[in-house]
Amino acid sequence: MKKLALVGASGLVGTTLVDYLQQSYTLLPTCFSNPVPGFTKLDITNPDAYHAFLDAECPDIVIHAAALTDLERCEHHPDEAAHYNTKSLEVLLDHPAKIVYISTDGVFDGTKGNYVETDPTTPINVYGQTKLGGEQVIANRPDALVMRIAVPYSTRTTGKKFLPNTIARLQAGQPVTGATDLIRTPTLTNDIGEAMLKLLAKDATGTYHITGASSHTMYEAAQIIARVFDFDQSLVKTFLSTDIKINGVPSIVKRPRDCSMNCDKARSEHLTLRTFEEGLRYVRANQQRGASG
Numbered sequence: 001m002k003k004l005a006l007v008g009a010s011g012l013v014g015t016t017l018v019d020y021l022q023q024s025y026t027l028l029p030t031c032f033s034n035p036v037p038g039f040t041k042l043d044i045t046n047p048d049a050y051h052a053f054l055d056a057e058c059p060d061i062v063i064h065a066a067a068l069t070d071l072e073r074c075e076h077h078p079d080e081a082a083h084y085n086t087k088s089l090e091v092l093l094d095h096p097a098k099i100v101y102i103s104t105d106g107v108f109d110g111t112k113g114n115y116v117e118t119d120p121t122t123p124i125n126v127y128g129q130t131k132l133g134g135e136q137v138i139a140n141r142p143d144a145l146v147m148r149i150a151v152p153y154s155t156r157t158t159g160k161k162f163l164p165n166t167i168a169r170l171q172a173g174q175p176v177t178g179a180t181d182l183i184r185t186p187t188l189t190n191d192i193g194e195a196m197l198k199l200l201a202k203d204a205t206g207t208y209h210i211t212g213a214s215s216h217t218m219y220e221a222a223q224i225i226a227r228v229f230d231f232d233q234s235l236v237k238t239f240l241s242t243d244i245k246i247n248g249v250p251s252i253v254k255r256p257r258d259c260s261m262n263c264d265k266a267r268s269e270h271l272t273l274r275t276f277e278e279g280l281r282y283v284r285a286n287q288q289r290g291a292s293g
Helices: 012-021 047-057 071-076 078-094 126-137 162-171 189-201 218-228 264-268 276-286
Strands: 003-007 026-031 061-064 098-104 145-149 156-158 176-179 206-209 236-239 288-292
Touching (some): 003 047, 012 189, 061 078, 071 078, 078 098, 162 176, 189 276, 206 264, 218 236, 218 276
Parallel strands (some): 003 026, 003 061, 061 098, 098 145, 145 206, 156 288, 176 236
């Protein structure tokens, strides 16, 4: 079997990718801030360490799924975000392995919506800018594959991400809020895993939007969660993204209004992409407790 390095294997998306890839590849998973037994600890902001790992393992494929995704932290520490999300990709150019980069809907400015792969990329915050920077680093590698995802969620329903946090609050009878002015395309990580297997099998290159089949305001998304999990929908309240506060302080992050994604290209490759409601019903039937989500 081919050797595949999964960089960022202990993250939300990486954890699911492990499940899908380990049967088809000799898997070399790495982690950093979320240590996992059997995974190699790797700091991707240390070029020497990243080079050493690749030199020692000589993988045929590298999936670069590690990133700094905290919008506030990226905005307050742009140099750190650049090291994680852009400069770390430069290491891969010195190695022959096929590059697969997990990118984001945040490369768009949110003025258009229903974005296709060829639409202009004009990110409006540091996170989006640095993730686009990562895409640009590998743009001239003819074997590179870029998968843009959005608002990933998984069957692991504990943790601080959008889905587990919403479930926990509703389950406790506490109100939750959802922005009525932010439109996103939530993506089940199982669909990302299945798409990854199929695209690697056909040695796909270029850029693909791998997101859910339905887009919603974040308020609508919270309502759907409440409905699917049989919680009180009246607990879901509206608010505007301009009112977001972090520790009582107004957020400095500019958030794209409509980052809805068009996945016709992926569907033309017969990739399965579920609507948010379909994905949530899958989560409810298969949810796992006690894992970070």
